[in-house]
Amino acid sequence: MNDQTEARKSVGVIIVTHTDYGDKLLKAAEMILGPQQDVRCVSVNVGVDTAETVKQLDADIRALDSGGGVIIVTDMFGGTPTNLSLSLMGQRLVEVVTGVNLPMLIKILSTRTKALSQLAADAKTAGVQGIVVAGEILRKKVAGE
Template sequence: MVKTESSPQTGVLVVTHADYGKALLDAAWFIMGKQPSVASIGVDATSEVEATVAAIRQRLKELDTGGGVLILTDMFGGTPTNLSLSLLSTGTLEVITGVNLPMLLKVLQNRDKRPQELATLAKNAGMQGIVVAGEVLRKKIAAS
């Protein structure tokens, strides 16, 4: 399926521990402006598993306008990821872990892609966004 300008965008759901996902979205929206079909869900110890899964499922329905949904979670093996993975077979959906701001920005800039393709872009952007700044600076100084 080739997406056109009238094709629906991929929805984005950030599912993380506590309010980390909301803070990431706030930062992304500060940079890019608020976007439709994007939301976050915080998972904490006070929430019952069934209620959290139901909340994720409901958000997926709201965010999927026909292009599927990409779920970004904070860490592989954590509760937000495990709960999200339990819904992987319920629609056009992909889950990617290790969410960071460069990854989220790349996702928001490329929502015309299908969730699986978007996840690959997100993975690459997330890894490229991890830099040991001192190493870069030392290499730059050594080269001059």
């Protein structure tokens, strides 16, 4: 088989967030999509040594990478979950996407056989499209736009 016809390897997913936000987000996604394989959640908590968290992240990346790489989603750019995740980017096939929300996570979990870079780009798009100010839409409908 050539590269175009060969089945793509599934991308592993790690959700890294402050406290247990990632666990709750995954539970919500699984309520919609059903149980998911090759997904881990890492909580960043006060009082837990950051070196231990990085060690856990590295172990999770190694465990989840079956050849397609690993996408790490974090809660916010500049926060500790993101900074710890970024420290592993040059060492393995990893992409980090910040600002995780439910539409982003559903997109990732339902399209994990895409190339890692494309999956990351699609995740960003889905995350942004999932942010809506409902009043703006309703006002446009009322105005007839």
